[in-house]
Amino acid sequence: MTAAAPIEIAQSTPTGGAIAHQVMKHYALGKVTYCVLMRRGFNHVYEMRFADGLCAVARLCAERPRGAPNTAYETAMLRHLKAAGAGVAAPLATRSGADSIAMPLPEGPRDLVLFEYLPGEGPGESVPDTEATGRGLALLHELAQGYAGPPSRYQLDLQHLLHAPLALLCAAPTMDDALRAGYIALASRVAERITALLPQLTRVACHGDCHGGNNFVTDGPDGTRVASFFDFDDAGPGLLAYDLSVYLWNTFPRKAGGVFDEAGLTRWQRYIAGYRSVRPLAPADFDAITSFLPVRQIWLMGEFAGRIPVWGAQAIPSVYLRKQLEIMEYWESMHTPA
Template identity: 60%
Template sequence: MTTPARSAQIAQTTPTGAAIAEKVAQAYDFGEVRSCELLRRSFNHVYGLQFADGRHAVARLSADRPRGAPNIGYETALLVHLKVRGVPVAGALAARDGAHAVAMDLPEGERPLILFEHLDGDVPGDVLPDVEATGRGLALLHEAAQDYHGPASRYGLELPDLLHASLERLHAAPTMTDALRPEFSAIARALEARIAAMPALTRVHGHGDCHGMNNFVTEGLDGVRVASFFDFDDAGPGWLAYDLCVYLWAMHPRTVDGSLDATSLARWRSYLAGYRSARPLPSADVDAVAAFMAVRQFWLMGEHAGRIAVWGTQSMPTSWLRTQVKMLTAWAELRTPE
């Protein structure tokens, strides 16, 4: 699907549920759309649909990310591969013409709309058997993706996309100051040197955003809890330590002297135990997790910096950037808890 030149006057529009329902009815053979509602407006727009026959689906209206165009070819092919291997994921549903994405014409230009399978289940939260199931499910996902040979990913879970590009966007942000730029650069250089000094680390096709809110857990036939995954928008090839760090990063306090409480430590240990129950986990990869938490924070700042046209400058005020310098400096001393 080719994308025409985008309007310089419109950053990003939010179509109504009715507009999405109309497009789905035109492009897909699922019959009448009974209801369609906006679930979330974040990196993309996500909608929940119910059809007249009772079926449910989730539609994602993708947007250009700060990194560039959506990674649809890789994402949808990886989902097909994982489903064939028996991994429970929300696969992309084919449109009437067989494509996994259809173009929706909007004031800013064409944006791809994808329809995904609906998943049921519980959010893992702090329920330890469900957290363990999440870790085990991620390990099974990594194992099943080892022999993926489909379309290449546009992006990688590697330093060029996660750290270097994020730092460039951060430097260009209107709320950045001349005093803060060299401080962020020094932190990034030290972080890169820390990672370069590590022993060889494991690489995987990673989910990229496994923070505990992009999977559900259900009861398996044998009574064992089973995790199913969705939202592979950030998936890509890269370091296992980065894919693991996202869960710990999501729990860790965003303060200079923050540390995990007992509940969070128990969750992290259950997560690792679940992973190890399904796939070997080298100690070098676990040790590297703490450093990649800082990489993940740079990624988040880069996402904010690259979305100021949509989210506004108040999404990353200068005061927040000063706090990030202090926090990331403290995080240089972090070690992965076990």
């Protein structure tokens, strides 16, 4: 009798109990009293509590379209930043001193990483908290300059952020020929414009996903709002203009012809003012920010396209693809709001 072929699993979701079991097995942190899935997105994120009162966050790395997790770089960079005085959720070491373990799952082993629990709340629409986020990102860029640990698997360049995601997007079953041609033409124009700017642009160690949802803000000793950052899964060497564009991309109105209202413009201005209070921002870098808005959007849609086996093709329906193309074509004509 021929043995049945193994069933392919795109991505499994372990229970909190399964995560707790692995953590108690590999970490010397005592008994886990609470472990629940907080978010199932690009990765699986669990909130954990231990018998001695310690709180932590466990991240089970999911398969990414780019390839293997960037765990060695990410965890080493976080340790460097924390030692330098930045507010970050640093990794917690296993009994053996490692920064992660390989959790066995039906689809194959996946990296499980424990991070410190950060207090506070997201910046939301608070102007002081938005300014604190800009200051905090500038501090990350400043303090990362002395990093000398493992190199990043990925460079946040046009191949990584634009061309590779575009290929995934163009292969999506919800993409028709007319849309595909529109996306390819747009990406070509964007790449040409950014390539011409590259000699003038500043390179930094990017957070990669600083959109206002990956940091918390608390009161500092003098009452000033202070930002602390987490989720460095997309971190890597890249361009300052791209890292700054992520916040603008997340807050700018999502429609062709859209403009900031007064409150939105104020938050953006204070975000940039917060950044400039710590690090200089050259005119070329500031002007280039809007050039990266379509890059960021195509990167995100490429992530969705790469997850069709897990999330389904209707995570990027054709109507959505058409709307995003219209918005990105509008963004091409924008100047960075001053």
